[in-house]
Amino acid sequence: MQYSRGTTIVSIDSIDAEEVLTLDSNADIFQYDGVIYKTNIAWVEELTLTKDVQIGEIKTKNDAKTDFKNEMSN
Template sequence: MKKSRLLLGLIIFVLLIAGGCSNSSNKGKVEVHKTENPNAEEVLKLDPESDIFQFNGVIYQTGIDWVEELTLTKDEQVGEIKTKNETDTNFEDEMSNKLPVGAKIYSVKEKEEIGGPILLVELEGKLYKYYGLVEG
């Protein structure tokens, strides 16, 4: 009888110690970390000279070394630059900080092979490669 009371007391003591060490304010709560794509402000803060535009809620940037090395083929026109914003970082779709209004935006034929969002912009007969800055 004495041994079982001692064992029961020891179990209760261990449970009380373990319960006291837990973080009771987080019991039953699940932490969710939301990852978002970078916006124009974040990109331009890192590099104020970045050449960017926004399309379908994603910021696209040119001058990325590995993208420049790709051989890409222009596919369908998906949009064009409608506004230019050189003064602040509040961007909207089809807005650029350096490309002129009217520059045509194209998809690429090699979508499946490249594994990332890349668009081409045609300007004065030349194609420029822009990579979509997405988290994932």
Template sequence: MNSNRFLLLIAISLLWLVGCSNQDIKVHTTEKPDAAEILKLDSNADIFQWGDSIYQTGIDWVDELKLEEKEHIGEIEFKASKPEDFKNGAANKLPIGAEIYSVKDHDDILIVKFENEVKRYLASSEG
């Protein structure tokens, strides 16, 4: 009987200590990187913006994947020479008219075709 009271007293004490804690909880949110952030890390990065995400090529593990095109989703419409010029459909190195394709089983990868060349681009994720 005494051990039950002792356990109850400990449980109530722990609840009181936890409930009366004066700690602030901080929540950090992250956003997808924009063109300026990507180009700050690598000024020579080959990027384009599509669906409010920045896509970058030259990523070894993406180039090694076996990918299958899903469908044609658009094309590059603008050249962006400065980070602030980026908007959906803009690229810094791809030519205007380069065709963009979605990929089966990989929502974060796009394939771009132009002038008999094929490149794979990975969406830059939050970080």
């Protein structure tokens, strides 16, 4: 962990659903190919994105907020 002028910067390779939801219990997340993705991130919302090839689909919903699997959202 690094500290910079009162701001905590955390640098890790990946984060699991439980960690994301611990930091933000209202986070809207899904898991694809072992990676957790979170919606409503300001810098992502500012990007110009285009739809291309569909790479996956959310197939199940996890209400328990732990033990996420691929193709699962909350």
